[in-house]
Amino acid sequence: MIDRDTGMGAMSLSRRRFLAQAGFAGLSLSATQAWAQAIVRLPLASDPRDRPITSEFPQKGALILQRTRPPLLETPLEVFDQGVFTPNDRFYVRWHWADIPTEIDVGTFRLAVRGHVNKVLSLSLNEIIRNLPQVELNAVNQCSGNSRGLFQPRVAGAQWANGAMGNAKWTGVRLKDVLDLAGVKAGAVQVRFNGLDEPVVPEAPDFMKSLDIDLARNGEVMIAYTMNGEQLPLLNGFPLRLIVPGWYSTYWVKMLNDIEVLDKPDDNYWMTTAYTIPDTPYANIKPGQTGVKMVPISRMVPRSFITNIADGASFPAGVKTLARGIAMGGDTGVAKVDFSADGGKSWQATRLGTDYGKYSFRQWETDFTLPERGAHSLMVRCTNSANVAQPSVPNWNGSGFMRNVIETTPVTAT
Amino acid sequence: MGKHVLIMGLLMGAILLPSQTWPEELPALKSVHVELPSGDSQFPGGAGADAINNNCLACHSADMVLNQPALPRATWEAEVHKMINAYKAPIDNADIAPIVDYLARTKGTN
Numbered sequence: 001m002i003d004r005d006t007g008m009g010a011m012s013l014s015r016r017r018f019l020a021q022a023g024f025a026g027l028s029l030s031a032t033q034a035w036a037q038a039i040v041r042l043p044l045a046s047d048p049r050d051r052p053i054t055s056e057f058p059q060k061g062a063l064i065l066q067r068t069r070p071p072l073l074e075t076p077l078e079v080f081d082q083g084v085f086t087p088n089d090r091f092y093v094r095w096h097w098a099d100i101p102t103e104i105d106v107g108t109f110r111l112a113v114r115g116h117v118n119k120v121l122s123l124s125l126n127e128i129i130r131n132l133p134q135v136e137l138n139a140v141n142q143c144s145g146n147s148r149g150l151f152q153p154r155v156a157g158a159q160w161a162n163g164a165m166g167n168a169k170w171t172g173v174r175l176k177d178v179l180d181l182a183g184v185k186a187g188a189v190q191v192r193f194n195g196l197d198e199p200v201v202p203e204a205p206d207f208m209k210s211l212d213i214d215l216a217r218n219g220e221v222m223i224a225y226t227m228n229g230e231q232l233p234l235l236n237g238f239p240l241r242l243i244v245p246g247w248y249s250t251y252w253v254k255m256l257n258d259i260e261v262l263d264k265p266d267d268n269y270w271m272t273t274a275y276t277i278p279d280t281p282y283a284n285i286k287p288g289q290t291g292v293k294m295v296p297i298s299r300m301v302p303r304s305f306i307t308n309i310a311d312g313a314s315f316p317a318g319v320k321t322l323a324r325g326i327a328m329g330g331d332t333g334v335a336k337v338d339f340s341a342d343g344g345k346s347w348q349a350t351r352l353g354t355d356y357g358k359y360s361f362r363q364w365e366t367d368f369t370l371p372e373r374g375a376h377s378l379m380v381r382c383t384n385s386a387n388v389a390q391p392s393v394p395n396w397n398g399s400g401f402m403r404n405v406i407e408t409t410p411v412t413a414t
Numbered sequence: 415m416g417k418h419v420l421i422m423g424l425l426m427g428a429i430l431l432p433s434q435t436w437p438e439e440l441p442a443l444k445s446v447h448v449e450l451p452s453g454d455s456q457f458p459g460g461a462g463a464d465a466i467n468n469n470c471l472a473c474h475s476a477d478m479v480l481n482q483p484a485l486p487r488a489t490w491e492a493e494v495h496k497m498i499n500a501y502k503a504p505i506d507n508a509d510i511a512p513i514v515d516y517l518a519r520t521k522g523t524n
Contacts, residue, residue, distance in 0.1 A: 159482065
């Protein structure tokens with residue numbers, strides 16, 4: 001109606017809508033980012049904290065845009081409040097190189113198994129699905145650098161808040177069964193995994209990761225062809241993804257198409273330089289400290305999060321309130337989750353939700369009351385079944401890896 | 415008797431392979447063809463951004479850098495050399511200083 005009155009046509013209406021959206025998203029850089037619809041303010045240690053929310057990636061719903069190309073998409077906190085499994089269209093995305101195939105033909109795709117084996121294989125998806133026993137596992141996939149943006153002093157890299165993680169039911173085949181089909185020769189020490197993604201610059205190191213042969217054959221490591229009962233979104237590694245339960249996501253190679261059994265340790269860049277951590281408790285060093293022995297990152301550690309209360313939320317003092325969230329044990333199950341409404345001075349046990357297996361998220365909930373008006377700190381602490389608890393002091397390393405300090409949610413009682 | 419053996423066999427199978435599921439649940443995967451957003455926005459700053467725009471956007475979009483916190487100049491210098499040495503970014507020697515200057519100017523701690 002306004003347009004008719006002012007004589008503006010449909011073109012200018014859509015132009016104005018576009019400008020309004022771009023302005024709302026805080027994006028004045030370029031018209032090509034007009035697809036961002038809203039912004040989220042992440043609880044990072046310093047600015048910039050605002051990120052666009054995008055729904056413009058294929059097979060994906062609303063996610064936090066950390067980088068457009070190659071995609072880094074973070075899962076918003078509220079998704080973790082909606083259930084213990086992370087929906088495929090909200091599951092975070094992380095790629096190293098921008099040359100990502102955008103077309104996968106399930107008829108012609110092949111998985112190679114080669115190297116130190118008796119028989120080189122080239123397996124079709126049909127052969128993998130039909131000829132090998134199908135297995136299922138619930139497991140958390142978490143980026144090594146999840147929560148990097150909370151590190152102080154700040155470090156370079158993807159500036160994730162806590163959403164570079166997700167939990168899914170993975171269905172597929174055991175890696176061990178695939179290796180047995182090829183027949184691993186005596187003297188094998190590692191197995192190297194490569195996917196279809198490639199660097200834009202051909203001389204750059206292709207992204208490949210390796211596991212020790214015993215881990216590769218432990219019967220738990222698997223090759224998934226579905227995720228939460230559906231084929232994987234392309235950006236989560238369609239058609240096949242390596243699943244290494246309890247280990248950081250760097251090993252969960254996406255678009256897996258090549259398995260090479262090695263008779264000597266892998267010395268490729270992604271094993272020996274990238275994704276290495278200080279060989280110290282909590283991978284912790286002092287900022288600026290040098291001369292520390294570095295080792296490849298491996299097993300995850302316990303973490304827990306409040307998912308129904310955002311940073312800075314306010315509640316009436318003296319009224320009983322529900323706190324709820326998720327926990328993970330890391331490389332083993334969740335034994336208990338404790339909650340504190342007084343900044344860690346006192347702790348109360350929480351009620352744990354259904355146990356979906358030791359590698360899965362587990363929900364927790366508890367009631368609390370803020371006794372008096374003013375600022376309060378809510379905290380949550382997971383202890384895993386190996387009796388490893390989250391520490392009260394944050395770790396630091398130059399790559400921003402393995403954060404697992406007890407997280408604090410500042411709130412106000414009114 | 416035969417039925418009992420069959421049931422026992424099924425039970426043992428279930429015990430030995432607890433997470434194994436049944437063949438009728440096998441998925442039928444479908445081919446996928448998608449398009450990804452181009453991520454071709456430029457770094458702001460006019461001529462002062464020429465070096466970073468000309469050298470860095472082939473491999474990654476600008477938002478990765480714009481989302482970084484303020485970091486010391488030495489960190490930016492190390493990042494640029496990591497791109498060149500580890501990730502083989504084909505950056506002209508003459509462009510290294512203008513790129514580091516841009517980063518230290520727009521994303522520096524001082």
